[in-house]
Amino acid sequence: MTADASHCEVALPHGGRLRGRIEEGLHVYRGIPYAEPPFGALRWLAPQPCAPWAGVRHALDFAPAAPQLPRVARADTPMVGGADCLALNIWAPSGRASAPAAGWPVMVWVHGGGFFRGAASDPLYDGASWARDGVVFVSVQYRLGMDGFAQLPGTPSNRGLLDLVLALQWVQQHIALWGGDAGCVTVFGQSAGAGAVCCLLGMPSAQGLLQRAILQSPSIACQTPDEAGAACRAVAELAGAAPCVQALGDIALPRLLYGVHQLAVDPALRQRMGLGGRQLFPLRPVVDGDVLPAAPLQAMAQQWAASPARARQLQVLVGSNADEMRLYHLPTGLWDNATPAQAGAFANDADLPDSLVQAYRASLHGGHASAGALLSALQADYYYRAPALAIARLAASHTGGAHRYSFDWHSPQWQGRLGAAHGVELPLVFGNLQAPQGLEFTGPHPPRALSGAMHQAWVAFARSGNPGWPAYSPVQPWTMRFGETVACTERPDDDLLARHPQVQASDTFTGSGRP
Numbered sequence: 001m002t003a004d005a006s007h008c009e010v011a012l013p014h015g016g017r018l019r020g021r022i023e024e025g026l027h028v029y030r031g032i033p034y035a036e037p038p039f040g041a042l043r044w045l046a047p048q049p050c051a052p053w054a055g056v057r058h059a060l061d062f063a064p065a066a067p068q069l070p071r072v073a074r075a076d077t078p079m080v081g082g083a084d085c086l087a088l089n090i091w092a093p094s095g096r097a098s099a100p101a102a103g104w105p106v107m108v109w110v111h112g113g114g115f116f117r118g119a120a121s122d123p124l125y126d127g128a129s130w131a132r133d134g135v136v137f138v139s140v141q142y143r144l145g146m147d148g149f150a151q152l153p154g155t156p157s158n159r160g161l162l163d164l165v166l167a168l169q170w171v172q173q174h175i176a177l178w179g180g181d182a183g184c185v186t187v188f189g190q191s192a193g194a195g196a197v198c199c200l201l202g203m204p205s206a207q208g209l210l211q212r213a214i215l216q217s218p219s220i221a222c223q224t225p226d227e228a229g230a231a232c233r234a235v236a237e238l239a240g241a242a243p244c245v246q247a248l249g250d251i252a253l254p255r256l257l258y259g260v261h262q263l264a265v266d267p268a269l270r271q272r273m274g275l276g277g278r279q280l281f282p283l284r285p286v287v288d289g290d291v292l293p294a295a296p297l298q299a300m301a302q303q304w305a306a307s308p309a310r311a312r313q314l315q316v317l318v319g320s321n322a323d324e325m326r327l328y329h330l331p332t333g334l335w336d337n338a339t340p341a342q343a344g345a346f347a348n349d350a351d352l353p354d355s356l357v358q359a360y361r362a363s364l365h366g367g368h369a370s371a372g373a374l375l376s377a378l379q380a381d382y383y384y385r386a387p388a389l390a391i392a393r394l395a396a397s398h399t400g401g402a403h404r405y406s407f408d409w410h411s412p413q414w415q416g417r418l419g420a421a422h423g424v425e426l427p428l429v430f431g432n433l434q435a436p437q438g439l440e441f442t443g444p445h446p447p448r449a450l451s452g453a454m455h456q457a458w459v460a461f462a463r464s465g466n467p468g469w470p471a472y473s474p475v476q477p478w479t480m481r482f483g484e485t486v487a488c489t490e491r492p493d494d495d496l497l498a499r500h501p502q503v504q505a506s507d508t509f510t511g512s513g514r515p
Contacts, residue, residue: 008094010177014052018059020090026131027092027178030121031063034170035086035163038143044155044245047086047166063087065119066144069257079254081119088167089120091127091137092178099134103181105462108171108210109139110164112191112219112423114281116145116260124438129431133459136180140167142196145260146235149283151228152245157288161199168200168209186462188214190426191384192281195219198391199285199292202299207310212465214458215318215391216429217384217422220296221284227276228286234273235259235282277349280328280383297390297502301509304398315465316395317458319405319480320388323419324380329372330414330421338372346375350382356499363496381497384422389497390506396473397510401465404472405457406492408483409450412443425482431455453486 008027009019020029035047042048064082093104107130111118120139127137141163142148148160156162172182187210189197194215199222200206201213223231229243236243238259241251248256263270263282271277287295294302304311329335334342347357360377361367369377388404395402407425411418418424418441427438428451438446457467457480469488470478479492497503 009056012052012174012177016053017056019056020059022094024128025094026128027090027094028128029059029090029178031061031087032059032090033063033084033087034167037083038086038147038159038163039083043147043249044152044159046156046159047163049166049170062089062119062121063141065121066141067147067253067257068117068144069254069261071117073258073261075255075258077254077258079257085141086143086163086167087120088138088140088170089127090178091131092180093131093134093136099179100181102183103176103179104134104136105184105186106136106138106171106175106180106182107458107462108168108185108187109137110142110187110189110193110196111139112189112193113144114219114264115149115160115192115196115283115285116264116281118144118192122437123435124426124430124432126430126432126435129455130459133456135459135462136175136178138171138175140164142167145283146232146248146256149228149285150232150235150248151223151225151286151288152232152243152248154245156291157228157286158199158291161196161203161285161291162205164196164200165203165205165209168206172209183211184462185210186212186214188216188458190216191219191422195221195296196285198296198300201314202294202296202303203292204303205291207303207307211313212315212462213317214461215316215388216425217320217324218318218387218391219280219383220387220391221279221383222292222295223279223284223286225286225288227279228284230274231263231279231282234263234270234275237273238262277346278382280379297387297394297506298509300391301394301398301506305509308398311398312400314395314399315401315403315461316391316399317403317405317461317467318388318391318395319407320385321407321420321422321425323376324384324422325376326414326417326419327422327424329376330417335372335376335417336370338370338375340371340374343371343375343378347378350378351501352378352382353499353501356496359496359499381500382502386497386500386502389494390500390503392472392477393474393503394506394509396471402472403461403467403469403480404478404492405467405480405482408481409447410484411441413441420483425454427451428454428482429458450482450486454482
Protein backbone atom coordinates (compact mmCIF):
# COMPACT_ATOMS: atom_id res chain seq x y z
CA MET A 1 0.00 0.00 0.00
CA THR A 2 1.44 3.37 -0.98
CA ALA A 3 1.31 6.02 1.74
CA ASP A 4 2.17 8.92 -0.59
CA ALA A 5 4.10 9.54 -3.78
CA SER A 6 7.50 8.80 -2.20
CA HIS A 7 6.70 6.31 0.56
CA CYS A 8 5.20 2.85 0.84
CA GLU A 9 3.79 0.91 3.77
CA VAL A 10 3.08 -2.68 4.78
CA ALA A 11 0.98 -3.92 7.69
CA LEU A 12 2.53 -6.71 9.75
CA PRO A 13 0.40 -9.51 11.21
CA HIS A 14 0.66 -8.06 14.72
CA GLY A 15 -1.01 -4.84 13.54
CA GLY A 16 1.96 -2.50 13.42
CA ARG A 17 3.03 -0.95 10.14
CA LEU A 18 6.36 -0.33 8.44
CA ARG A 19 6.97 2.69 6.25
CA GLY A 20 9.58 2.43 3.52
CA ARG A 21 10.61 4.56 0.58
CA ILE A 22 9.97 4.29 -3.16
CA GLU A 23 13.31 4.61 -4.95
CA GLU A 24 13.37 4.47 -8.76
CA GLY A 25 10.19 2.46 -8.74
CA LEU A 26 11.39 -0.06 -6.13
CA HIS A 27 10.02 -0.50 -2.61
CA VAL A 28 12.91 -0.16 -0.18
CA TYR A 29 12.75 -0.78 3.56
CA ARG A 30 15.85 -0.36 5.71
CA GLY A 31 16.60 -1.20 9.31
CA ILE A 32 13.66 -3.56 9.97
CA PRO A 33 14.22 -5.12 13.39
CA TYR A 34 13.79 -8.88 13.54
CA ALA A 35 15.05 -9.20 17.12
CA GLU A 36 15.33 -7.13 20.26
CA PRO A 37 18.64 -5.27 20.74
CA PRO A 38 21.04 -7.94 22.11
CA PHE A 39 22.50 -5.86 24.93
CA GLY A 40 21.69 -5.15 28.55
CA ALA A 41 19.78 -8.07 30.02
CA LEU A 42 19.65 -9.76 26.58
CA ARG A 43 23.39 -9.73 25.99
CA TRP A 44 24.98 -13.18 25.59
CA LEU A 45 21.53 -14.77 25.13
CA ALA A 46 19.87 -16.31 22.11
CA PRO A 47 18.09 -13.64 20.05
CA GLN A 48 14.62 -12.65 21.17
CA PRO A 49 11.97 -11.84 18.52
CA CYS A 50 11.19 -8.16 18.13
CA ALA A 51 8.21 -7.10 20.22
CA PRO A 52 5.12 -5.91 18.32
CA TRP A 53 4.46 -2.20 18.04
CA ALA A 54 1.42 -0.02 17.41
CA GLY A 55 1.15 2.52 14.64
CA VAL A 56 3.74 3.21 11.95
CA ARG A 57 7.44 2.48 12.38
CA HIS A 58 9.81 4.13 9.92
CA ALA A 59 12.07 1.80 7.96
CA LEU A 60 13.90 4.53 6.07
CA ASP A 61 17.46 4.24 7.41
CA PHE A 62 19.89 1.41 7.96
CA ALA A 63 20.28 0.05 11.47
CA PRO A 64 23.68 0.43 13.14
CA ALA A 65 26.26 -2.17 12.25
CA ALA A 66 27.06 -4.81 14.82
CA PRO A 67 29.65 -3.22 17.15
CA GLN A 68 33.14 -3.34 15.63
CA LEU A 69 36.27 -1.31 14.98
CA PRO A 70 37.42 -0.03 11.58
CA ARG A 71 40.02 -2.06 9.71
CA VAL A 72 42.73 0.35 10.86
CA ALA A 73 42.37 0.95 14.58
CA ARG A 74 44.20 1.87 17.77
CA ALA A 75 43.20 1.39 21.38
CA ASP A 76 41.41 4.76 21.37
CA THR A 77 39.68 4.39 17.97
CA PRO A 78 35.92 5.03 18.32
CA MET A 79 33.63 2.06 17.95
CA VAL A 80 31.47 1.62 14.86
CA GLY A 81 27.91 0.35 15.21
CA GLY A 82 25.49 0.06 18.09
CA ALA A 83 23.10 -2.04 20.14
CA ASP A 84 20.11 -2.05 17.78
CA CYS A 85 21.98 -4.01 15.11
CA LEU A 86 19.78 -7.09 14.58
CA ALA A 87 17.92 -5.80 11.55
CA LEU A 88 17.37 -6.56 7.90
CA ASN A 89 16.78 -4.55 4.73
CA ILE A 90 14.45 -5.28 1.81
CA TRP A 91 14.43 -4.17 -1.83
CA ALA A 92 11.32 -5.36 -3.68
CA PRO A 93 9.85 -4.85 -7.15
CA SER A 94 6.82 -2.59 -7.06
CA GLY A 95 4.54 -4.21 -9.68
CA ARG A 96 2.64 -6.96 -7.86
CA ALA A 97 0.59 -7.65 -10.99
CA SER A 98 3.73 -8.79 -12.84
CA ALA A 99 4.87 -11.16 -10.08
CA PRO A 100 4.72 -14.95 -10.58
CA ALA A 101 1.64 -16.59 -9.09
CA ALA A 102 3.55 -17.78 -6.02
CA GLY A 103 5.51 -14.54 -5.71
CA TRP A 104 8.99 -13.40 -6.64
CA PRO A 105 12.03 -15.46 -5.68
CA VAL A 106 13.75 -14.26 -2.52
CA MET A 107 17.48 -13.81 -2.04
CA VAL A 108 18.87 -13.33 1.48
CA TRP A 109 22.41 -11.91 1.71
CA VAL A 110 24.75 -12.72 4.61
CA HIS A 111 27.76 -10.40 4.61
CA GLY A 112 31.29 -11.53 5.30
CA GLY A 113 34.03 -10.00 7.41
CA GLY A 114 35.77 -12.74 9.35
CA PHE A 115 32.91 -12.99 11.88
CA PHE A 116 34.11 -9.76 13.53
CA ARG A 117 33.45 -6.96 11.04
CA GLY A 118 31.13 -5.99 8.18
CA ALA A 119 27.62 -4.60 7.78
CA ALA A 120 24.63 -5.01 5.49
CA SER A 121 24.61 -1.23 4.97
CA ASP A 122 27.81 -1.25 2.89
CA PRO A 123 26.96 0.39 -0.48
CA LEU A 124 28.54 -2.64 -2.14
CA TYR A 125 25.51 -4.65 -0.93
CA ASP A 126 22.79 -2.31 -2.20
CA GLY A 127 19.96 -4.55 -3.37
CA ALA A 128 18.39 -2.47 -6.13
CA SER A 129 19.95 -4.51 -8.96
CA TRP A 130 18.26 -7.67 -7.69
CA ALA A 131 14.84 -6.06 -7.30
CA ARG A 132 15.05 -4.62 -10.82
CA ASP A 133 15.45 -8.22 -12.03
CA GLY A 134 12.36 -9.51 -10.26
CA VAL A 135 13.88 -10.66 -6.96
CA VAL A 136 12.92 -9.66 -3.43
CA PHE A 137 16.35 -8.99 -1.92
CA VAL A 138 16.97 -9.14 1.82
CA SER A 139 20.25 -8.30 3.58
CA VAL A 140 20.76 -9.38 7.17
CA GLN A 141 22.93 -8.30 10.08
CA TYR A 142 23.97 -10.63 12.89
CA ARG A 143 26.10 -10.40 16.01
CA LEU A 144 29.85 -10.40 15.42
CA GLY A 145 32.99 -10.80 17.46
CA MET A 146 32.77 -11.85 21.09
CA ASP A 147 29.06 -11.05 21.34
CA GLY A 148 28.29 -13.31 18.39
CA PHE A 149 30.80 -16.13 18.72
CA ALA A 150 32.65 -16.24 22.06
CA GLN A 151 32.21 -19.56 23.84
CA LEU A 152 31.25 -18.56 27.38
CA PRO A 153 30.01 -20.75 30.24
CA GLY A 154 26.30 -20.41 30.85
CA THR A 155 25.50 -18.90 27.45
CA PRO A 156 24.31 -20.43 24.17
CA SER A 157 27.12 -20.84 21.66
CA ASN A 158 27.08 -19.50 18.13
CA ARG A 159 24.75 -16.62 18.95
CA GLY A 160 25.52 -15.02 15.59
CA LEU A 161 24.27 -18.14 13.81
CA LEU A 162 21.16 -18.19 15.98
CA ASP A 163 20.55 -14.59 14.88
CA LEU A 164 20.56 -15.73 11.26
CA VAL A 165 18.11 -18.54 12.01
CA LEU A 166 15.70 -16.06 13.59
CA ALA A 167 16.10 -13.71 10.62
CA LEU A 168 15.25 -16.53 8.20
CA GLN A 169 12.22 -17.43 10.30
CA TRP A 170 11.15 -13.77 10.05
CA VAL A 171 11.54 -13.99 6.25
CA GLN A 172 9.41 -17.13 6.14
CA GLN A 173 6.65 -15.44 8.13
CA HIS A 174 6.64 -12.00 6.49
CA ILE A 175 8.25 -11.88 3.06
CA ALA A 176 4.92 -12.42 1.25
CA LEU A 177 4.04 -8.85 2.33
CA TRP A 178 6.64 -7.70 -0.21
CA GLY A 179 5.50 -10.14 -2.88
CA GLY A 180 8.17 -12.70 -2.07
CA ASP A 181 7.75 -16.47 -2.31
CA ALA A 182 8.65 -18.01 1.07
CA GLY A 183 9.00 -21.36 -0.70
CA CYS A 184 11.72 -20.05 -3.04
CA VAL A 185 14.42 -18.62 -0.75
CA THR A 186 18.07 -18.51 -1.77
CA VAL A 187 20.50 -17.66 1.02
CA PHE A 188 23.89 -16.49 -0.20
CA GLY A 189 27.07 -15.09 1.25
CA GLN A 190 30.75 -14.56 0.67
CA SER A 191 33.75 -15.55 2.81
CA ALA A 192 32.59 -15.70 6.44
CA GLY A 193 29.07 -15.06 5.16
CA ALA A 194 29.30 -18.17 2.98
CA GLY A 195 30.79 -20.04 5.93
CA ALA A 196 27.80 -19.03 8.02
CA VAL A 197 25.46 -20.32 5.29
CA CYS A 198 27.37 -23.63 5.29
CA CYS A 199 26.77 -23.84 9.03
CA LEU A 200 23.06 -23.15 8.51
CA LEU A 201 22.86 -26.01 6.02
CA GLY A 202 24.05 -28.37 8.74
CA MET A 203 22.09 -26.92 11.68
CA PRO A 204 18.89 -28.73 12.72
CA SER A 205 17.22 -25.42 13.63
CA ALA A 206 17.69 -24.04 10.09
CA GLN A 207 16.23 -26.93 8.13
CA GLY A 208 13.42 -25.95 5.77
CA LEU A 209 14.22 -22.23 5.93
CA LEU A 210 15.92 -22.12 2.52
CA GLN A 211 15.66 -23.96 -0.77
CA ARG A 212 18.89 -22.82 -2.45
CA ALA A 213 22.34 -21.67 -1.34
CA ILE A 214 25.06 -19.70 -3.11
CA LEU A 215 28.48 -19.93 -1.50
CA GLN A 216 31.17 -17.50 -2.69
CA SER A 217 34.65 -18.38 -1.39
CA PRO A 218 33.20 -20.27 1.59
CA SER A 219 35.26 -19.96 4.76
CA ILE A 220 34.14 -23.06 6.63
CA ALA A 221 36.88 -23.34 9.28
CA CYS A 222 35.28 -23.71 12.70
CA GLN A 223 36.71 -24.03 16.18
CA THR A 224 36.60 -26.91 18.57
CA PRO A 225 35.40 -26.05 22.10
CA ASP A 226 39.04 -26.04 23.23
CA GLU A 227 40.06 -23.66 20.44
CA ALA A 228 37.06 -21.43 21.17
CA GLY A 229 38.01 -21.37 24.83
CA ALA A 230 41.56 -20.34 23.98
CA ALA A 231 40.26 -17.54 21.75
CA CYS A 232 37.92 -16.27 24.45
CA ARG A 233 40.68 -16.28 27.07
CA ALA A 234 43.04 -14.46 24.69
CA VAL A 235 40.59 -11.66 23.93
CA ALA A 236 39.66 -11.33 27.60
CA GLU A 237 43.31 -11.11 28.64
CA LEU A 238 44.04 -8.42 26.05
CA ALA A 239 40.98 -6.49 27.25
CA GLY A 240 41.99 -6.85 30.90
CA ALA A 241 39.10 -9.01 32.06
CA ALA A 242 38.34 -12.53 33.17
CA PRO A 243 36.78 -14.79 30.50
CA CYS A 244 33.30 -14.88 32.00
CA VAL A 245 30.00 -13.14 31.31
CA GLN A 246 30.10 -10.88 34.35
CA ALA A 247 33.64 -9.61 33.80
CA LEU A 248 33.28 -9.14 30.06
CA GLY A 249 30.00 -7.34 30.55
CA ASP A 250 31.58 -4.90 32.98
CA ILE A 251 34.33 -3.60 30.71
CA ALA A 252 33.80 -0.99 28.02
CA LEU A 253 32.84 -2.60 24.71
CA PRO A 254 35.57 -0.79 22.70
CA ARG A 255 38.22 -2.49 24.87
CA LEU A 256 36.76 -5.87 24.03
CA LEU A 257 36.61 -4.98 20.35
CA TYR A 258 40.24 -3.86 20.41
CA GLY A 259 41.29 -7.20 21.86
CA VAL A 260 39.66 -8.95 18.91
CA HIS A 261 41.26 -6.46 16.53
CA GLN A 262 44.74 -7.05 17.95
CA LEU A 263 44.45 -10.78 17.43
CA ALA A 264 42.99 -10.37 13.95
CA VAL A 265 45.84 -8.26 12.60
CA ASP A 266 48.77 -10.02 14.32
CA PRO A 267 49.36 -13.69 13.44
CA ALA A 268 52.35 -13.87 15.77
CA LEU A 269 50.19 -12.68 18.67
CA ARG A 270 47.61 -15.35 17.87
CA GLN A 271 50.33 -17.97 17.99
CA ARG A 272 51.73 -16.70 21.30
CA MET A 273 48.29 -16.76 22.87
CA GLY A 274 47.59 -20.32 21.81
CA LEU A 275 45.26 -19.83 18.84
CA GLY A 276 47.36 -21.71 16.29
CA GLY A 277 48.67 -20.68 12.90
CA ARG A 278 45.83 -22.14 10.84
CA GLN A 279 43.30 -19.70 12.31
CA LEU A 280 43.19 -16.73 9.93
CA PHE A 281 40.93 -14.76 12.32
CA PRO A 282 40.44 -15.22 16.08
CA LEU A 283 36.71 -16.00 16.36
CA ARG A 284 34.76 -18.58 14.42
CA PRO A 285 31.61 -20.67 14.83
CA VAL A 286 32.24 -23.45 17.33
CA VAL A 287 31.34 -27.10 16.87
CA ASP A 288 29.44 -27.37 20.15
CA GLY A 289 27.45 -30.52 19.35
CA ASP A 290 24.18 -28.66 19.88
CA VAL A 291 23.64 -25.54 17.75
CA LEU A 292 26.28 -26.82 15.32
CA PRO A 293 26.38 -30.61 15.76
CA ALA A 294 29.53 -31.21 13.68
CA ALA A 295 31.99 -29.41 11.43
CA PRO A 296 30.09 -27.95 8.45
CA LEU A 297 30.93 -30.57 5.81
CA GLN A 298 30.04 -33.43 8.14
CA ALA A 299 26.98 -31.63 9.52
CA MET A 300 25.64 -31.00 6.00
CA ALA A 301 26.17 -34.63 5.06
CA GLN A 302 24.41 -35.80 8.21
CA GLN A 303 21.40 -33.57 7.62
CA TRP A 304 21.12 -34.51 3.96
CA ALA A 305 21.50 -38.24 4.64
CA ALA A 306 18.89 -38.10 7.42
CA SER A 307 16.34 -36.30 5.20
CA PRO A 308 17.07 -37.33 1.59
CA ALA A 309 13.73 -36.08 0.28
CA ARG A 310 14.36 -32.61 1.69
CA ALA A 311 17.94 -32.69 0.45
CA ARG A 312 16.73 -33.33 -3.08
CA GLN A 313 14.72 -30.09 -2.85
CA LEU A 314 17.96 -28.12 -2.29
CA GLN A 315 20.29 -26.72 -4.96
CA VAL A 316 23.77 -25.37 -4.32
CA LEU A 317 25.95 -22.96 -6.34
CA VAL A 318 29.51 -22.76 -5.02
CA GLY A 319 32.81 -21.37 -6.21
CA SER A 320 36.00 -19.55 -5.36
CA ASN A 321 38.49 -17.07 -6.78
CA ALA A 322 41.77 -17.95 -8.44
CA ASP A 323 44.01 -15.69 -6.31
CA GLU A 324 42.15 -15.51 -3.00
CA MET A 325 44.99 -14.63 -0.60
CA ARG A 326 46.36 -11.72 -2.57
CA LEU A 327 43.76 -9.56 -0.82
CA TYR A 328 45.57 -10.21 2.45
CA HIS A 329 49.18 -10.73 1.41
CA LEU A 330 49.73 -7.75 -0.86
CA PRO A 331 48.80 -5.05 1.69
CA THR A 332 50.68 -6.79 4.52
CA GLY A 333 53.80 -7.40 2.44
CA LEU A 334 53.69 -11.17 2.86
CA TRP A 335 53.49 -11.67 -0.90
CA ASP A 336 56.98 -10.17 -1.26
CA ASN A 337 58.53 -10.89 2.14
CA ALA A 338 57.26 -14.25 3.40
CA THR A 339 59.95 -16.76 4.32
CA PRO A 340 60.12 -20.49 3.58
CA ALA A 341 59.80 -21.07 7.32
CA GLN A 342 56.43 -19.27 7.35
CA ALA A 343 55.12 -21.39 4.49
CA GLY A 344 56.36 -24.53 6.20
CA ALA A 345 54.87 -23.56 9.56
CA PHE A 346 51.47 -22.96 8.01
CA ALA A 347 51.54 -26.28 6.15
CA ASN A 348 52.45 -28.07 9.36
CA ASP A 349 49.76 -26.32 11.40
CA ALA A 350 47.14 -27.05 8.71
CA ASP A 351 48.16 -30.74 8.61
CA LEU A 352 48.98 -30.58 4.90
CA PRO A 353 51.00 -33.64 3.83
CA ASP A 354 54.60 -32.99 2.81
CA SER A 355 53.94 -34.63 -0.55
CA LEU A 356 51.14 -32.15 -1.22
CA VAL A 357 53.30 -29.16 -0.28
CA GLN A 358 56.04 -30.41 -2.59
CA ALA A 359 53.48 -30.78 -5.38
CA TYR A 360 52.43 -27.16 -4.86
CA ARG A 361 56.01 -26.01 -4.92
CA ALA A 362 56.68 -27.88 -8.16
CA SER A 363 53.52 -26.54 -9.82
CA LEU A 364 54.24 -22.84 -9.21
CA HIS A 365 56.41 -20.92 -11.66
CA GLY A 366 58.25 -24.00 -12.83
CA GLY A 367 59.25 -24.94 -9.30
CA HIS A 368 60.81 -21.55 -8.61
CA ALA A 369 58.00 -19.78 -6.79
CA SER A 370 58.78 -17.34 -4.01
CA ALA A 371 57.89 -18.25 -0.45
CA GLY A 372 55.11 -15.64 -0.62
CA ALA A 373 53.59 -17.21 -3.72
CA LEU A 374 53.76 -20.66 -2.12
CA LEU A 375 52.21 -19.46 1.14
CA SER A 376 49.45 -17.68 -0.78
CA ALA A 377 48.64 -20.76 -2.85
CA LEU A 378 48.59 -23.05 0.19
CA GLN A 379 46.37 -20.71 2.17
CA ALA A 380 44.04 -19.84 -0.72
CA ASP A 381 43.28 -23.50 -1.27
CA TYR A 382 43.10 -24.42 2.43
CA TYR A 383 40.78 -21.57 3.41
CA TYR A 384 38.59 -21.21 0.32
CA ARG A 385 39.21 -23.23 -2.85
CA ALA A 386 39.40 -26.73 -1.36
CA PRO A 387 36.29 -26.12 0.80
CA ALA A 388 34.40 -24.94 -2.31
CA LEU A 389 35.34 -28.09 -4.20
CA ALA A 390 34.47 -30.28 -1.21
CA ILE A 391 31.03 -28.67 -0.97
CA ALA A 392 30.43 -29.13 -4.69
CA ARG A 393 31.27 -32.82 -4.47
CA LEU A 394 29.18 -33.32 -1.36
CA ALA A 395 26.19 -31.43 -2.77
CA ALA A 396 26.43 -33.34 -6.06
CA SER A 397 26.04 -36.58 -4.12
CA HIS A 398 23.20 -35.56 -1.81
CA THR A 399 21.18 -32.63 -3.13
CA GLY A 400 18.96 -31.84 -6.08
CA GLY A 401 21.82 -30.18 -7.94
CA ALA A 402 25.27 -28.67 -7.53
CA HIS A 403 26.75 -26.00 -9.80
CA ARG A 404 30.33 -24.81 -9.56
CA TYR A 405 32.19 -21.73 -10.77
CA SER A 406 35.68 -20.27 -10.68
CA PHE A 407 36.27 -16.51 -10.75
CA ASP A 408 39.41 -15.88 -12.79
CA TRP A 409 39.19 -12.22 -13.86
CA HIS A 410 42.50 -10.45 -13.28
CA SER A 411 42.02 -7.10 -11.54
CA PRO A 412 44.48 -4.36 -12.57
CA GLN A 413 44.71 -3.03 -9.02
CA TRP A 414 47.97 -3.11 -7.02
CA GLN A 415 49.95 -2.52 -10.20
CA GLY A 416 48.21 -5.47 -11.82
CA ARG A 417 49.06 -7.91 -9.04
CA LEU A 418 45.68 -8.12 -7.26
CA GLY A 419 44.34 -10.61 -9.79
CA ALA A 420 41.25 -12.62 -8.88
CA ALA A 421 41.70 -11.91 -5.19
CA HIS A 422 39.26 -12.60 -2.40
CA GLY A 423 36.16 -10.44 -2.77
CA VAL A 424 36.92 -9.02 -6.21
CA GLU A 425 33.82 -10.73 -7.61
CA LEU A 426 31.47 -8.93 -5.21
CA PRO A 427 30.83 -5.70 -7.19
CA LEU A 428 30.37 -7.80 -10.33
CA VAL A 429 27.84 -10.16 -8.76
CA PHE A 430 25.87 -7.27 -7.27
CA GLY A 431 26.24 -5.04 -10.30
CA ASN A 432 27.32 -2.21 -7.98
CA LEU A 433 30.33 -1.24 -10.03
CA GLN A 434 30.57 2.33 -8.73
CA ALA A 435 30.46 1.48 -5.02
CA PRO A 436 33.65 2.72 -3.30
CA GLN A 437 34.73 -0.77 -2.23
CA GLY A 438 33.91 -2.10 -5.68
CA LEU A 439 36.18 0.46 -7.32
CA GLU A 440 38.97 -0.51 -4.92
CA PHE A 441 38.61 -4.07 -6.17
CA THR A 442 38.25 -3.40 -9.90
CA GLY A 443 39.75 -0.02 -10.63
CA PRO A 444 37.95 2.70 -12.62
CA HIS A 445 37.07 0.46 -15.58
CA PRO A 446 35.19 -2.57 -14.22
CA PRO A 447 34.25 -5.33 -16.68
CA ARG A 448 30.57 -4.57 -17.25
CA ALA A 449 29.86 -7.52 -19.53
CA LEU A 450 31.36 -9.94 -17.01
CA SER A 451 29.32 -8.33 -14.26
CA GLY A 452 26.15 -8.78 -16.29
CA ALA A 453 26.93 -12.45 -16.90
CA MET A 454 27.57 -13.20 -13.23
CA HIS A 455 24.61 -11.22 -11.94
CA GLN A 456 22.19 -12.85 -14.36
CA ALA A 457 23.55 -16.32 -13.51
CA TRP A 458 22.86 -15.68 -9.81
CA VAL A 459 19.35 -14.43 -10.62
CA ALA A 460 18.64 -17.46 -12.82
CA PHE A 461 19.81 -19.78 -10.06
CA ALA A 462 17.52 -18.06 -7.54
CA ARG A 463 14.58 -18.52 -9.90
CA SER A 464 15.12 -22.10 -10.99
CA GLY A 465 18.20 -23.67 -9.41
CA ASN A 466 19.97 -23.57 -12.78
CA PRO A 467 22.47 -20.73 -13.37
CA GLY A 468 22.84 -21.59 -17.04
CA TRP A 469 25.51 -24.28 -17.25
CA PRO A 470 25.60 -28.05 -16.62
CA ALA A 471 25.49 -29.37 -13.08
CA TYR A 472 28.71 -30.44 -11.40
CA SER A 473 29.52 -34.04 -10.57
CA PRO A 474 32.83 -35.75 -9.74
CA VAL A 475 32.48 -37.73 -12.98
CA GLN A 476 31.65 -34.65 -15.06
CA PRO A 477 33.10 -31.73 -13.06
CA TRP A 478 31.54 -28.93 -15.11
CA THR A 479 32.87 -25.60 -13.88
CA MET A 480 31.96 -22.16 -15.21
CA ARG A 481 35.01 -19.92 -15.48
CA PHE A 482 34.29 -16.21 -15.15
CA GLY A 483 37.34 -14.44 -16.57
CA GLU A 484 38.27 -12.37 -19.59
CA THR A 485 35.96 -14.81 -21.33
CA VAL A 486 33.04 -16.75 -19.84
CA ALA A 487 33.21 -20.45 -20.60
CA CYS A 488 32.23 -23.75 -19.04
CA THR A 489 34.87 -26.48 -18.85
CA GLU A 490 34.77 -30.16 -18.01
CA ARG A 491 38.50 -30.07 -17.24
CA PRO A 492 38.85 -27.65 -14.31
CA ASP A 493 42.41 -28.76 -13.36
CA ASP A 494 41.58 -29.85 -9.83
CA ASP A 495 44.46 -32.28 -9.31
CA LEU A 496 46.00 -30.44 -6.36
CA LEU A 497 42.66 -29.52 -4.80
CA ALA A 498 41.47 -33.13 -4.99
CA ARG A 499 44.45 -34.17 -2.84
CA HIS A 500 43.47 -31.78 -0.05
CA PRO A 501 42.50 -33.43 3.24
CA GLN A 502 39.24 -31.43 3.32
CA VAL A 503 38.19 -32.72 -0.10
CA GLN A 504 39.17 -36.27 0.69
CA ALA A 505 37.30 -36.10 4.00
CA SER A 506 34.17 -34.87 2.22
CA ASP A 507 34.34 -37.86 -0.13
CA THR A 508 33.86 -40.16 2.86
CA PHE A 509 30.45 -38.54 3.49
CA THR A 510 29.03 -39.23 0.03
CA GLY A 511 28.24 -42.89 0.40
CA SER A 512 25.02 -42.36 2.34
CA GLY A 513 23.55 -39.99 -0.24
CA ARG A 514 21.92 -40.73 -3.53
CA PRO A 515 24.29 -41.61 -6.42
